[in-house]
Amino acid sequence: MKIYQLLTLFLMCATLSLSAQDLKIYVSDAENFSANSGTIIQYDIDGTNPQDFIVDELSWPQDIVFLPNTNEVIISNLNSGRITKYNAVDGTYINDFATEAGGPTRMKIGPDGLLYVIQWSTTDNKVLRYELDGTFVDEFTDIGVPRSIGIDWDAGGNLYISSFGSGTVTSFDTSGNSTGIFVDNSELSGPTNIYFDDDGNLQVFDWNDGDVEQYDSTGAYLDTFITDVSQVEGVDFLPNGNIILGHGNDSSVKEYLPDGTFVGELISSGLGGLDQPNAVILFDRSTLGLEENEKVTSQIVSPSVGTVFNLLEAAKNRFDTIQIFNTSGRLIDTLSPKQQQWSGLRVTEGTYLVVGMSQGRKTTQKIVVKK
Known part of the structure; x- marks a missing residue:
């Protein structure tokens, strides 16, 4: 029963992740x-x-x-x-x-x-x-x-x-x-x-x-x-x-x-x-879609340049979801609530956006993957 519940939860999360994209x-x-x-x-x-x-x-x-x-x-x-x-x-x-x-x-x-x-x-x-x-x-x-x-x-x-x-x-x-x-x-x-x-x-x-x-x-x-x-x-x-x-x-x-x-x-x-x-x-x-006065820019991860980015405790407590996008707006990764860091080793060097969402408000941090 526990395995079934875990599988159901995983499928629900995957479905939510896909449906969140447009x-x-x-x-x-x-x-x-x-x-x-x-x-x-x-x-x-x-x-x-x-x-x-x-x-x-x-x-x-x-x-x-x-x-x-x-x-x-x-x-x-x-x-x-x-x-x-x-x-x-x-x-x-x-x-x-x-x-x-x-x-x-x-x-x-x-x-x-x-x-x-x-x-x-x-x-x-x-x-x-x-x-x-x-x-x-x-x-x-x-x-x-x-x-x-x-x-x-x-x-x-x-x-x-x-x-x-x-x-x-x-x-x-x-x-x-x-x-x-x-x-x-x-x-x-x-x-x-x-x-x-x-x-x-x-x-x-x-x-x-x-x-x-x-x-x-x-x-x-x-x-x-x-x-x-x-x-x-x-x-x-x-x-x-x-x-x-x-x-x-x-x-x-x-x-x-x-x-x-x-x-x-x-x-x-x-x-x-x-x-x-x-x-x-x-x-x-x-x-897209948030008005300019609804946007907030602050730090979600640290450092902002490198290959390994540590998720700040304040950010984990503040946001419902934290995702990584490339500069074309394509979803690269979704961070789990228990995740401590995100590694950029598997992606190409360049600029990425860390986006935190909470109750319809978006916070964005620009990071640079540099190997």
């Missing part, structure tokens, strides 16, 4: 690539129920970055050179986060907690860094990468940028100094997005060839990971680890197993008016 898929639709056009479309996690989330102030929208700590979302726009900022709850335009002469494409929050922005220009194309409030920090890289369109970091914090124009991937050290061409153009004709998988292999999307090529941690070519993905660019990962990719050629988003095996069409062709998917982002809307 996962949505956001797709930036570049439509016809022209000025003053584009839409950010919201879908349910199963690819249904399309809603126009953002329609104002867009001009060939590229990437989508949610800032759950401030209830904001920013969109990079290639044609206007603007990074526009919106209310992340209802998609209402707020103002411009930044303006870039080089034409912003991909954006990501880096291991240092800053926003990294890459540029499409053939001349003005160094990697830029910003505080999350839009304050310009610096030109991070010592050289530019023309037609920059993909960005990621390896486990050591080294930066990688793909060039659509040259068909290469350039690497930089943790200080932004170029370390040369990491991937040449022998297998690539039009790379777009890139990401490192859990094995340290680099996946490179080829828009022109319609496949995803795989390279090891030294840049050596391994094989073709996924085929038949014409005009591929946007990518994210479902909670079960499956990969979702935007297909520009048939205006859809498709799902794949972690090993690259095709599962099926997640967002059917043209659903919700989808024409040319660019960014494909999974976001948990349960991290």
